[in-house]
Amino acid sequence: MSAIHITSRDNALLKELRRLSQDGTAYRKRGQVWLEGDHLCRAALARGVQPAIAVFSESFWPLAPVQWTQVAIKTIVIADVLLSGISALESPARMAFVIDLPATPALVPDAASVILDRVQDAGNVGSILRSAAAFGFGQIIALKGTAALWSPKVLRAGMGAHFALRLVEGVEPDALDALTVPVVVTSSHTGSALQEQKLPMPCAWALGHEGQGVGAALMARASLSVRIEQPGGEESLNVAAAAAICLHASAVAAASGQPHAAPQL
């Protein structure tokens, strides 16, 4: 395969790439996703994704490994300055892929899951996806109002975790009624301490909006509420920090070989 060299800043494809890179929700309309940098591209390839487009900077193109230059349906090479113009990063990468947005999978009722209830910050969402993948929570259920999962910022913070997870986006709260795993929430005021609690496995951990927390309806639906004790006395943890603590605790409980009985739903 050979590459197409694009030199005009006004090229229609470059405009399209800029939109995908800089507008966090453009992928929904376009059906394509911008993956910038070696790490994300490698993660996609490792999961068998075939890129629709591979983009290389002029300076990197002669150095690019052959398995990258021949993997995409279309390969383009552009001046470094043009690639910088497309990138939304302070330090733009030297290559990127565009992949087709994976079809949204159906919700699996009995899968170990993380429910994102309007979590706003892309860095938080990406960090939670990494923790979920690390601790064996394979399904992410993003309720409406959560940061767009396939946005470049979430992808970047997710460091490739997207490709190891079942990502169910744009979910209405009512759809959670289908879940057969118990929903677990954290609360700073009620419930027993996390380390004293028998955690059901599999379960669905619900994580909420940075300011408002988990919504009342989802709180009411939870089978279990646990407290993360904060002896330092400060107000609250970052939501991704709380997620890491909870998901790790579940993984430790599961690995202890003593699966706990799930509470009654």
Add this chain to the structure above:
Amino acid sequence: MSAIHITSRDNALLKELRRLSQDGTAYRKRGQVWLEGDHLCRAALARGVQPAIAVFSESFWPLAPVQWTQVAIKTIVIADVLLSGISALESPARMAFVIDLPATPALVPDAASVILDRVQDAGNVGSILRSAAAFGFGQIIALKGTAALWSPKVLRAGMGAHFALRLVEGVEPDALDALTVPVVVTSSHTGSALQEQKLPMPCAWALGHEGQGVGAALMARASLSVRIEQPGGEESLNVAAAAAICLHASAVAAASGQPHAAPQL
């Protein structure tokens, strides 16, 4: 006290404020810190900080609580659009304080601490500060190369934790020799699993650069290396997520009433 109304975009003080707000390291040269938004300002006041300057938007000024309008040495009111121009936030706040940069405290050798070894991302550093404050790690030791602790971005992510912590910045690695608490590190490859490990309390958790981890010299200095098991098989956790898990584990160990013997240094 009365307020000074500033209407010119070219006012020297406004230019100064813009620098403090938009340049993450400007505070080092200027000796003053930009605190934007109710939450951070409230956290500073709660710890007895007297602001040097209080800044209000024209529209918020008539609604501002009297204890805020009279607390600063100097109070200024500016057009909303000017305050938006100073702010680096997508949703600019309606008020801000400027405070004098606290003098860097001396390192306390036996305090429960978190060592930041060139952690780059402001959101990660802020999240780690919140977790440290929540779990009783009162001293932060930021080695040279770590994101500037009093930058607006770290302050924002820290959500007020700065004012509950002893923040020792710009520390040379050699200065860690003064520590009498054991240094604990995480490793994905060596050491026993976190939950199987007796954690020394107090201790100093070392957290490293997002890409490179903890440097070799600090690794070699550590008394204990623990693993966070990741049964999901994904590569690694976000550093702030790992920090939350470790600091929480220490707090739980300390609260269990069975202080473990510190390993020999």
